[in-house]
Amino acid sequence: MRRIGIVGAGQAGLVLAIGLRQKGYDVTVFAERPADEVQAGRLISNQCLFAPALQRERELGINFWDDEAPPIREVAFAAAGEGSEPSMAWRVGLDRPAQSVDQRVKVSDWMAEFERLGGELRLRRIVPAELDECAREFELLVVAAGRGPQFDALFPRDDERSPYREPQRAIGILYVDGKLDAVPGLTFGMSPTGEFFLLPVLSVHGPAHGIGFFGVPGGPLDVWDSVADVEQHYETARRLLRTQYPWQAALLDDARPVAPTELLHGRITPIVRHPVGTLPSGAKVLAMGDTAVTNDPVGGQGANLAARAARAYQEAIVDRGDRPFDEEFMHAAFARYWHHARPATRFNNDLLAPPPEHVLATLAAGQREPRVAHRFAHLFEDPADYEGWLDDPEAAWRYLQSGAQSVPGAGTAPTVK
Ligand SMILES: Cc1cc2nc3c(=O)[nH]c(=O)nc-3n(C[C@H](O)[C@H](O)[C@H](O)COP(=O)(O)OP(=O)(O)OC[C@H]3O[C@@H](n4cnc5c(N)ncnc54)[C@H](O)[C@@H]3O)c2cc1C
Structure with a gap:
């Protein structure tokens, strides 16, 4: 059984851990706090999850709150x-x-589920200096410890992918x-x-x-x-x-x-980090979730992306078979995730800037044309549609001028009465 270590029992780390456990991997999660402390602790997030992220939880059978959570x-x-x-x-x-569903509820229930599946939960806050010791124990060590600053030096800012240097909200x-x-x-x-x-x-x-x-x-x-x-x-x-x-x-x-x-x-500075960290020994570790890509919560993308990351990393790990989890593997795993995270991050970052004319015109058109409103609302669920539409003023104007109904992806749902 291949041994995987995950630092951080949050939306990203636990979904990956449970998914891998279900596939028979030997998984250890390092958790900062026990479940009852998480449950009794302070608010973490607003965590609006859209259908693709919920689908991942349902596939894993960890959607424990579907009967109670207000749709x-x-x-x-x-x-x-x-x-x-x-x-x-x-x-x-x-x-x-x-x-x-409140992340305090999810995290505490998922910790119990992970242990029920035979996963090892270690109550230990890992400081950067301890990562080498951890890395020796596992074939792959993933750092899913949320946003900075503790591991910021290990995963430096990716300047090309990070337009902001300060919090925007x-x-x-x-x-x-x-x-x-x-x-x-x-x-x-x-x-x-x-x-x-x-x-x-x-x-x-x-x-x-x-x-x-x-x-x-x-x-x-x-x-x-x-x-x-x-x-x-x-x-x-x-x-x-x-x-x-x-x-x-x-x-x-x-x-x-x-x-x-x-x-x-x-206040949160939106930031994309280089996802592969090198420890003093030369061992490599892979960043995940907010540790790799932190968005301002204005666009409600972070927890959704954490679920995407869990799927992408799990698929990369399984596809790797018996081959080593080396640096090349880590970059490839992150690239699978970035395929989803790139448009979500672009959409989210653009929401933080004053809306340009073509975006205002699109929002205004939503009043007259339900299909425009429908398409915009579904960006939160599927930000991939942002690319080649609202990130491109010419495409956005063409869409408005051509009549929304003739454009692929415009959707068909009626306005809610
Ligand atoms: C105000 C607010 C509103 C939000 N609203 C939304 C929303 O509507 N929709 C959405 O998709 N996203 C939203 N988000 C973002 C979302 O909450 C995060 O992106 C998501 O929780 C990231 O998951 P994660 O697992 O990467 O990190 P986290 O959820 O932060 O989990 C990291 C875990 O690692 C643990 N940890 C940290 N350091 C260590 C250590 N050294 N050793 C061991 N364990 C450690 C922490 O205790 C925590 O349990 C919001 C965020 C905020 C702040």
């Missing part, structure tokens, strides 16, 4: 205008529902429950000052809603550094809705924070 069936988009009404708005169904997330007048899905509000998202979540406290604000640095949504607790966060969120997204002013009036721990503030 995300629609995307409702609106952009701020001059007055209190949005300048444009549309609402469209997703072909296959998305879902957000100030992020504030809160879990609320109560009565919310919201669509059964993802609500997405845009303004020049930043974005807000609302989505139903199955949290550690049961069904709730996650509301996230993504503020352009220095602007009116860049307020989270001085927010101390959930009550202040809740009042700040209501104020931002009134002032920045006035058509949603009353959204949180009948909602309440779920618990004092259920908030998250931060």
Whole structure:
């Protein structure tokens, strides 16, 4: 049995670990915290997973929450205008529902599942100096320890693939429950000052809603550094809705924070790293998930990409047969993953810049033409469609001028009534 070590028990590492265990590999996962501490800990993410990522979990039989998790069936988009009404708005169904299950729930349940399958879970926080010792024990050591800075030096920034050097959004997330007048899905509000998202979540406290604000640095949504607790966060969120997204002013009036721990503030620098690290001994290690590619959460891609990485790396490992997991193997495994991660990263990074004319025109066309809205909403699920469409102004204008229905990939789903 080939021996694989994985540093990090998160969305990426555990899905890979469980998949490999099911194929008979001898897998060890190094976890920073035991399952009960993860479950009782602070909020990690908003983790909206779209159909392809959910499909991977279903293939592995680790979709334990399908009966309880509220399905995300629609995307409702609106952009701020001059007055209190949005300048444009549309609402469209997703072909296959998305879902957000609190990562604290997932990680703790998956740790138990991994052990049930005979995997070895070692409770140990690995510092970089210990990696050589770990690498000697395994034929392949994967580092799936989330975003920096601990392993940043091992996996340097890939300048060509990383357009940003600073965080592009100030992020504030809160879990609320109560009565919310919201669509059964993802609500997405845009303004020049930043974005807000609302989505139903199955949290550690049961069904709730996650509301996230993504503020352009220095602007009116860049307020989270001085927010101390959930009550202040809740009042700040209501104020931002009134002032920045006035058509949603009353959204949180009948909602309440779920618990004092259920908030998250931060800033994330989007970055792509060189995925193969060289240890002092000369041994090589392979980065995965956020350790390899970190996106700002504005486009909801990171956990989806973690699932993609788990599939790509597993396939690469299995296809390798008995041959060594050398540097060439590691680059090839990452290339399989990058095939999916490249368009997702491009789409996500472009969302952080002020939208160019052709993107605004496409969003506006979504109001009149459901198929345009449908295609845009499905970019979150399948960002591959971004390339050759919205990343290319000429192609985007051609698409609008040609009549959306005649363009391949435009989709056929009707607007949700
Ligand atoms: C506010 C916010 C909202 C988000 N919303 C979405 C969304 O809607 N959709 C989406 O797809 N993505 C979203 N993301 C991104 C998503 O959460 C991450 O991309 C995803 O969790 C990455 O998975 P990972 O396994 O690579 O890293 P992580 O989930 O960070 O897991 C890494 C694991 O490694 C462990 N670890 C760290 N260091 C060590 C060490 N030295 N030794 C041992 N273990 C270690 C950590 O404890 C953790 O368990 C969001 C992120 C944030 C912050």
